[in-house]
Amino acid sequence: MSERAKKKLKMQFGFIIIFIFIIGVQLIVKNYFVNHPPAWTTGLYISCFIIFCILGLLTYLDLKKQEQFVTIGQIVDVKKDTNIIIVKGLGRGHRKILIKDSHILSMMQPDQRIEITRLKYTGMITRKVYRDQELQL
Structure with missing residues (x-):
C-alpha cells in the first residue's frame, strides 16, 4: 500500500477516536454536572465508551486490511x-x-x-x- 493510502487510513483512525472521545466526554459530563446519576449508570457509560473505542479500532483494522x-x-x-x-x-x-x-x-x-x-x-x-x-x- 502506498504512503498516501497509509496516511489517509491513519487520519481516518484519528477521526474515529476523536469522534468517540467527544461523544463519551459529552455524555459523562452532561450527566455528572446536571443530574447526579446513580452509580450503575457510570459503569454503563464507561462500558459503552470502551465498546465504541473497540468498534473504532476494528473499523480501522478492517480498512487497513481491505482488498x-x-x-x-x-x-x-x-x-x-x-x-x-x-x-x-x-x-x-x-x-x-x-x-x-x-x-x-x-x-x-x-x-x-x-x-x-x-x-x-x-x-x-x-x-x-x-x-x-x-x-x-
Missing part, C-alpha cells in the same frame, strides 16, 4: 494543461485521475489502456501502471 482491486481502464481524454486524464472503466461513468509525471502524460493518447489499483471500500487509488511503468501518486 485491493486491479482495474484496467481506457483513457478517454488527456488534459495536459491540468495534468489530468479521464479514464473509462473505473466504476460508473468516467473518472478524473491526476498524473504527476508530465513526460509520461505527454505520451498518453486516448483509447490506450491504464491499470489502476483501488481500495475496495473507499475507492482510493493506491497504484497506477501505464505501459508496465508505475506512475507516482
Whole structure:
C-alpha cells in the first residue's frame, strides 16, 4: 500500500477516536454536572465508551486490511494543461485521475489502456501502471 493510502487510513483512525472521545466526554459530563446519576449508570457509560473505542479500532483494522482491486481502464481524454486524464472503466461513468509525471502524460493518447489499483471500500487509488511503468501518486 502506498504512503498516501497509509496516511489517509491513519487520519481516518484519528477521526474515529476523536469522534468517540467527544461523544463519551459529552455524555459523562452532561450527566455528572446536571443530574447526579446513580452509580450503575457510570459503569454503563464507561462500558459503552470502551465498546465504541473497540468498534473504532476494528473499523480501522478492517480498512487497513481491505482488498485491493486491479482495474484496467481506457483513457478517454488527456488534459495536459491540468495534468489530468479521464479514464473509462473505473466504476460508473468516467473518472478524473491526476498524473504527476508530465513526460509520461505527454505520451498518453486516448483509447490506450491504464491499470489502476483501488481500495475496495473507499475507492482510493493506491497504484497506477501505464505501459508496465508505475506512475507516482
